[in-house]
Amino acid sequence: MSALPEPSPLDAELRLPEHLQAILGSIETLHAEEVAPREQALKHRLSDESQYLDTDGKLHPEIIEARRQIMAAAGAAGVYSAHLPKRLGGGGLGRTDMIYVEEKVYGYGCRLNPALLSWSEGATPRLLYCHEHQREQFTDPLVRGQKTSLHAVTESGAGSNLFDMKTHAVKRGDDWVLSGAKAYITNAFDADVAQVLAMTHPGHGRRSFTYFMFDTREYLSKGYRIGKVYQTMFGDGYTGEIFFDDMVLPESAIIGEPGQGFDIAVMSFNYTRMRRAGMCSGWSKYLIEQSLDRVKSRQIGDKPLGANQGIQWMLADMYVDWLQARSLSLEVARAIDSPGPWYRLPRPKDEIRKICALKVSNDESFYRVADRALQVHGGYGVMRNTEVNKLFQIARNLRIPGGTDEVQRTTIAETLGLRFEASKSAPASAGKTRQ
Ligand SMILES: Cc1cc2nc3c(=O)[nH]c(=O)nc-3n(C[C@H](O)[C@H](O)[C@H](O)COP(=O)(O)OP(=O)(O)OC[C@H]3O[C@@H](n4cnc5c(N)ncnc54)[C@H](O)[C@@H]3O)c2cc1C
Structure with a gap:
């Protein structure tokens, strides 16, 4: 008979709150029934870098599919979007509770288990600003883990300072025309939904930007382009560049209000x-x-x-x-x-x-x-x-x-009080523009 594994000395220190027992139990079940069998089936890919990625350097489709199945199962079990308010279909947990939930999920390592919880490609807080008309196509499936999204802010020339951004959208009649390029974007190749920050009101300080959201596949023939995959140091096959070639978007594509980005x-x-x-x-x-x-x-x-x-x-x-x-x-x-x-x-x-x-x-x-x-x-x-x-x-x-x-x-x-006025030669926006 094999010996039982020794309990971790750290487990005793977690002091898990009683009211989280149900969700923590769901995570254990999901891990046993949804994650572990898929990790076993994909062991050859997860433990071999050359099989983790496809021949084009992107994450292998079998891994993408397994992650999607886990996300949907976690969505159905009320785990995936536990952080979002109940009115959006989330679990309504606060930040303190979410720490216990997150450490339970990540405590299994870094194979397929992270897909149990929404990350930047899923049910992000931007959904809080989505409108009722966006609910059926975008909000609900993202909250349930049935679709994934990308979040496009960074550009090759604009990272830490948002005001360096070149991607812009201009109003034309009832529509907006979006032009530019974004770099280092997580989930660039597989996202169903794009959420893009663009300059719309230059010179208006915090009110200069607007978020747009659209279906990536629908716009592939309408000016949306996916570029190269970046070979990151951790070989994720998941980070890439995207382009907007004068894409025409309706006003209804805006998240929140114009200028609220x-x-x-x-x-x-x-x-x-x-x-x-x-x-x-x-x-x-x-x-x-x-x-x-x-x-x-x-x-x-x-x-x-x-x-x-x-x-x-x-x-x-x-x-x-x-x-x-x-x-x-x-x-x-x-x-x-x-x-x-x-x-x-x-x-x-x-x-x-x-x-x-x-x-x-x-x-x-x-x-x-x-x-x-x-x-x-x-x-x-x-x-x-x-x-x-x-x-x-x-x-x-x-x-x-x-x-x-x-x-x-x-x-x-x-x-802490160490904010100084920008010198005359510095841009007017300096000092309050960083990520
Ligand atoms: C794997 C990966 C995934 C990413 N996913 C996304 C994504 O999904 N969507 C997205 O929009 N972006 C994404 N990013 C981009 C990321 O947010 C940026 O790389 C980050 O904000 C830094 O911007 P930058 O690369 O342009 O660096 P820079 O802004 O050029 O900064 C270079 C260095 O200068 C330092 N620096 C900059 N300003 C100051 C200052 N004022 N004082 C002191 N030091 C300073 C920085 O700390 C950094 O060390 C991703 C990046 C990586 C690596």
Whole structure:
């Protein structure tokens, strides 16, 4: 008889709230019934980089299909959109509760399990600004995990500073004509729905931008083009460029109101940053558990690797990083939940500062955990097809998207009073334009 696996020493520290037992139980069931069998069936692709991607360097269609099936199953079980309000068909959970949900999902590693929860390609907070006429075609299927979307803000010449954006839309009669190009877009090749930020009212400060939403397949013959796949360091086959060649869109394609794009974008970025909490906690926990297993089972000479103090201290440092980031995340989440739902605008300034701190803390703690996890795994950790290696690469990447960690620091400093008037030679918009 094989021995039962040892319980993780970290599990006891999660202190899962009683009222979340049902959703956490659903995640366990979904993992056992929807995720694990598909991971087993696609083992050859998930553990071999050359089979993970198709011959054109894009994510293999079998993996895309498996992810879509998991998303839809998680949607039907009320997990996928647990973060959205009930009026949209979501679960109505606050940020504190979502940390427990996220860390449960990401605690399984980085194969197909992340598809259980909506990320930037799914039920994003931009849906809160969709109109009733967009509900049947876009909002409902995105909330249920039956469709996926892309979010297009960044351009090759405009990343951290939104006011560098060249993509623009101009009014022509009752329609808008959208022109430009977007870079580094997640889910560029498979998205059913595009959500695009464009400059519509140049010179109007925060009111300069508008969001548009359209069906990607419908517009492929009407000026929408998909470009190359970027070969990212973590080999996702999922990030690409898109173009708008004078696309004509009706007024009904607008999310929110004309000129409201900046505020919706900032709210979306804040959500992405808050989302780091459970994601980084779950993945860090997973790496600590993998590393504990490794150093206990790996014999070096006459003793386990983990008997060496140098290795023990690395594990201790990983634990300290995990605990620190997780504690800060829960503290920030409680502060966000207390004045009302996280999506209600405007938000207090000190809350923005805390959300920036949350992103920096989680990105950097998780990166240190992943670095040490790779180190204690030795040569095995360097192999590209291992999950430890993949998570290390993902951890390095996370410090860039969602507003880089430097930009978060700048916002923290500014909200502490270190905001200075731009010099006369600087653009008028300087100082209040970053992601
Ligand atoms: C894998 C991946 C997926 C992505 N997915 C999407 C997506 O789905 N949709 C989307 O719209 N975008 C996406 N992005 C783009 C991402 O949001 C941008 O890369 C990011 O905002 C940084 O912009 P940039 O690359 O232009 O860097 P830049 O703005 O050129 O910044 C370069 C460096 O300068 C630093 N810097 C910039 N301004 C300041 C400042 N004021 N003070 C100090 N330092 C500063 C930055 O921190 C960074 O280190 C993705 C990126 C990656 C890598």
